[in-house]
Amino acid sequence: xxxxxxxxxxxxxxxxxxxxxxxxxxxxxxxxxxxxxxxxxxxxxxxxxxxxxxxxxxxxxxxxxxxxxxxxxxxxxxxxxxxxxxxxxxxxxxxxxxxxxxxxxxxxxxxxxxxxxxxxxxxxxxxxxxxxxxxxxxxxxxxxxxxxxxxxxxxxxxxxxxxxxxxxxxxxxxxxxxxxxxxxxxxxxxxxxxxxxxxxxxxxxxxxxxxxxxxxxxxxxxxxxxxxxxxxxxxxxxxxxxxxxxxxxxxxxxxxxxxxxxxxxxxxxxxxxxxxxxxxxxxxxxxxxxxxxxxxxxxxxxxxxxxxxxxxxxxxxxxxxxxxxxxxxxxxxxxxxxxxxxxxxxxxxxxxxxxxxxxxxxxxxxxxxxxxxxxxxxxxxxxxxxxxxxxxxxxxxxxxxxxxxxxxxxxxxxxxxxxx
Amino acid sequence: xxxxxxxxxxxxxxxxxxxxxxxxxxxxxxxxxxxxxxxxxxxxxxxxxxxxxxxxxxxxxxxxxxxxxxxxxxxxxxxxxxxxxxxxxxxxxxxxxxxxxxxxxxxxxxxxxxxxxxxxxxxxxxxxxxxxxxxxxxxxxxxxxxxxxxxxxxxxxxxxxxxxxxxxxxxxxxxxxxxxxxxxxxxxxxxxxxxxxxxxxxxxxxxxxxxxxxxxxxxxxxxxxxxxxxxxxxxxxxxxxxxxxxxxxxxxxxxxxxxxxxxxxxxxxxxxxxxxxxxxxxxxxxxxxxxxxxxxxxxxxxxxxxxxxxxxxxxxxxxxxxxxxxxxxxxxxxxxxxxxxxxxxxxxxxxxxxxxxxxxxxxxxxxxxxxxxxxxxxxxxxxxxxxxxxxxxxxxxxxxxxxxxxxxxxxxxxxxxxxx
Numbered sequence: 001x002x003x004x005x006x007x008x009x010x011x012x013x014x015x016x017x018x019x020x021x022x023x024x025x026x027x028x029x030x031x032x033x034x035x036x037x038x039x040x041x042x043x044x045x046x047x048x049x050x051x052x053x054x055x056x057x058x059x060x061x062x063x064x065x066x067x068x069x070x071x072x073x074x075x076x077x078x079x080x081x082x083x084x085x086x087x088x089x090x091x092x093x094x095x096x097x098x099x100x101x102x103x104x105x106x107x108x109x110x111x112x113x114x115x116x117x118x119x120x121x122x123x124x125x126x127x128x129x130x131x132x133x134x135x136x137x138x139x140x141x142x143x144x145x146x147x148x149x150x151x152x153x154x155x156x157x158x159x160x161x162x163x164x165x166x167x168x169x170x171x172x173x174x175x176x177x178x179x180x181x182x183x184x185x186x187x188x189x190x191x192x193x194x195x196x197x198x199x200x201x202x203x204x205x206x207x208x209x210x211x212x213x214x215x216x217x218x219x220x221x222x223x224x225x226x227x228x229x230x231x232x233x234x235x236x237x238x239x240x241x242x243x244x245x246x247x248x249x250x251x252x253x254x255x256x257x258x259x260x261x262x263x264x265x266x267x268x269x270x271x272x273x274x275x276x277x278x279x280x281x282x283x284x285x286x287x288x289x290x291x292x293x294x295x296x297x298x299x300x301x302x303x304x305x306x307x308x309x310x311x312x313x314x315x316x317x318x319x320x321x322x323x324x325x326x327x328x329x330x331x332x333x334x335x336x337x338x339x340x341x342x343x344x345x346x347x348x349x350x351x352x353x354x355x356x357x358x359x360x361x362x363x364x365x366x367x368x369x370x371x372x373x374x375x376x377x378x379x380x381x382x383x384x385x386x387x388x389x390x391x392x393x394x395x396x397x398x399x400x401x402x403x404x405x406x407x408x409x410x411x412x413x414x415x416x417x418x419x420x
Numbered sequence: 421x422x423x424x425x426x427x428x429x430x431x432x433x434x435x436x437x438x439x440x441x442x443x444x445x446x447x448x449x450x451x452x453x454x455x456x457x458x459x460x461x462x463x464x465x466x467x468x469x470x471x472x473x474x475x476x477x478x479x480x481x482x483x484x485x486x487x488x489x490x491x492x493x494x495x496x497x498x499x500x501x502x503x504x505x506x507x508x509x510x511x512x513x514x515x516x517x518x519x520x521x522x523x524x525x526x527x528x529x530x531x532x533x534x535x536x537x538x539x540x541x542x543x544x545x546x547x548x549x550x551x552x553x554x555x556x557x558x559x560x561x562x563x564x565x566x567x568x569x570x571x572x573x574x575x576x577x578x579x580x581x582x583x584x585x586x587x588x589x590x591x592x593x594x595x596x597x598x599x600x601x602x603x604x605x606x607x608x609x610x611x612x613x614x615x616x617x618x619x620x621x622x623x624x625x626x627x628x629x630x631x632x633x634x635x636x637x638x639x640x641x642x643x644x645x646x647x648x649x650x651x652x653x654x655x656x657x658x659x660x661x662x663x664x665x666x667x668x669x670x671x672x673x674x675x676x677x678x679x680x681x682x683x684x685x686x687x688x689x690x691x692x693x694x695x696x697x698x699x700x701x702x703x704x705x706x707x708x709x710x711x712x713x714x715x716x717x718x719x720x721x722x723x724x725x726x727x728x729x730x731x732x733x734x735x736x737x738x739x740x741x742x743x744x745x746x747x748x749x750x751x752x753x754x755x756x757x758x759x760x761x762x763x764x765x766x767x768x769x770x771x772x773x774x775x776x777x778x779x780x781x782x783x784x785x786x787x788x789x790x791x792x793x794x795x796x797x798x799x800x801x802x803x804x805x806x807x808x809x810x811x812x813x814x815x816x817x818x819x820x821x822x823x824x825x826x827x828x829x830x831x832x833x834x835x836x837x838x839x840x
Contacts, residue, residue, distance in 0.1 A: 073592025
């Protein structure tokens with residue numbers, strides 16, 4: 001049987017460790033060069049796959065591939081483009097198969113979240129219908145940690161570590177300033193639909209009274225009076241109050257707090273930002289001086305403070321994808337199965353994409369404390385192993401991390417242009 | 421001569437490494453216990469000194485003192501309280517002398533910026549007038565890097581490293597997303613009066629075209645059309661645009677951009693935040709999708725990514741203060757003198773507080789590129805050594821840095837209460 005190539009593509013928001021997954025795919029495929037051809041990487045995710053913009057990773061030096069392990073972002077480019085259903089846009093699926101045929105693709109690895117799992121699953125079905133069998137493997141990645149079946153999602157652990165470390169540090173700052181200046185610090189984190197990332201801030205609160213004193217979850221409707229009471233109480237008892245707020249925090253009627261209000265001088269609705277809204281509420285009602293931070297992309301690109309556990313997971317799912325491909329599997333995803341907490345143990349298993357596609361893992365109710373402002377011991381037991389260990393990048397003489405942006409060699413195109 | 425005690429106090433905004441200065445003071449004093457008594461630390465800076473709230477650092481274990489080297493914030497508490505002039509409020513100076521007398525203080529170390537240098541200088545004068553000689557030493561600290569005479573200020577190098585690393589990382593993120601989603605990323609950094617911190621973002625731009633493509637300095641009046649042209653150009657050429665904006669960026673008439681506009685739903689002026697204002701300008705005029713981050717306290721507490729050079733400086737000025745005290749000096753500050761760039765070399769010298777108090781070191785014009793959007797090679801040559809080296813804290817099994825908050829023992833009070 002002639003060797004088939006892998007087509008690897010990154011999808012959706014990138015993470016500090018998605019490139020480590022890519023590195024593991026490439027390295028594992030190279031270790032199995034007797035059975036697998038090249039790894040081609042789509043430029044800008046599925047869009048590049050459709051447009052036949054394919055990077056030949058066999059032209060990357062071993063050291064360049066290794067450096068992907070410590071480079072954040074998405075080195076091949078990612079995209080926010082969801083294939084429509086086969087019924088709505090069969091043309092895109094047919095085009096993908098055409099690209100697969102043209103470049104001897106036997107394996108399609110789609111590295112992303114729920115949408116990507118859905119796409120990989122659909123592609124696995126249409127291939128067979130069109131008489132071209134391609135093994136489709138979803139490879140998990142998302143800082144949102146909302147994929148079902150898998151214990152956690154590569155990318156999340158590093159963001160969780162960044163958030164926990166950052167709120168711990170900033171809290172030490174506000175603690176020092178509170179006697180005569182800032183009394184309240186607010187840090188906004190990502191997670192529009194689920195509070196996984198906000199919950200990670202709770203890891204900094206190791207003993208009662210420790211910061212953050214308040215976490216505002218998307219899962220808990222914002223109760224202004226109860227919130228203000230808690231802020232006042234923390235300032236009276238601790239001298240300050242440290243708050244983590246999820247971008248998805250919302251009022252009881254479901255409105256995002258971030259949309260609750262701000263307009264600029266021209267009357268335009270201002271772009272996002274729940275932290276300043278919360279700061280306004282505190283300032284107006286209690287008069288405390290506030291500082292606020294919005295970590296935005298900083299949190300999900302902070303490879304400099306990545307979790308070693310997360311990095312291991314990210315590499316393991318990359319290797320796992322190649323293993324599944326070699327085992328002849330299709331329509332599956334390598335997932336992380338937790339087998340113990342003390343000590344933390346885990347392994348890679350295979351799960352059908354049909355169980356993962358388009359489903360969201362919500363944070364369990366039992367992970368949020370009864371008052372709605374913190375995390376429970378069971379949440380801590382779940383989260384803590386995911387942020388363990390440091391996996392620092394190397395630094396150059398200029399004091400900056402040695403992140404790489406290799407010069408890519410593209411595969412020659414053979415097909416007509418594709419119009420979206 | 422009976423041994424005299426040191427009174428050490430922290431002042432103004434804290435830094436990732438101010439506690440390392442404190443550690444060096446305590447350690448150096450302990451190494452000279454034949455000549456120096458105890459190091460007492462004022463709780464909450466000068467306020468605690470006036471209120472006679474004094475921490476006895478001789479009760480700290482050696483390991484606790486050592487741990488201060490990697491703990492951010494201000495472990496004894498800081499304050500934003502500036503003593504008025506002697507003419508306006510002689511009472512406060514007299515009270516300080518009273519506290520010094522009561523606790524056998526022979527040396528007053530004030531660890532802060534311009535204001536603190538001024539206070540230390542005034543205290544050195546009033547002591548002699550009141551017949552109680554106390555050696556007053558200013559110890560430099562400020563992330564703003566705006567003290568004159570000293571080559572740089574401990575605290576700044578670590579913030580500079582955080583900013584350079586963070587904008588590099590976030591730029592890799594937006595690069596990956598730009599084909600189908602976010603095209604512009606904006607990171608707000610501190611520096612209300614000078615662009616030192618914003619300039620540090622320019623270190624990430626190692627080659628022409630590298631991010632950040634735009635830095636908005638307080639020193640360069642915001643020219644909206646020129647700015648928008650540059651954003652458009654960068655998106656067209658690079659596919660994206662990465663921007664660092666100083667909180668002090670202002671319009672040609674001197675208005676802070678952050679104040680240029682936003683009001684909340686209730687018509688209240690919104691609290692700060694220049695990044696969302698810049699994002700609005702881009703969105704409204706060019707239609708590009710923007711993401712923005714406000715790093716606020718995160719940048720100045722990020723001990724996890726501190727510069728090793730900065731940490732050395734912070735310790736050296738602490739040791740230098742004790743050395744100056746032992747040499748009988750007063751009204752002086754240990755400052756950093758750069759003696760070479762290739763290789764980077766520096767030493768500690770002594771400078772009179774009268775040359776430092778109430779003066780601000782502006783960023784030289786020659787450090788900003790001709791187009792006003794970047795830094796020059798001479799600026800890079802100045803900044804680069806300051807971010808070199810990594811000085812990681814140790815981490816616990818829970819994946820978090822082992823920052824300390826020791827239980828302090830306070831000195832018994834002997835004076836009446838002090839009313840501000």
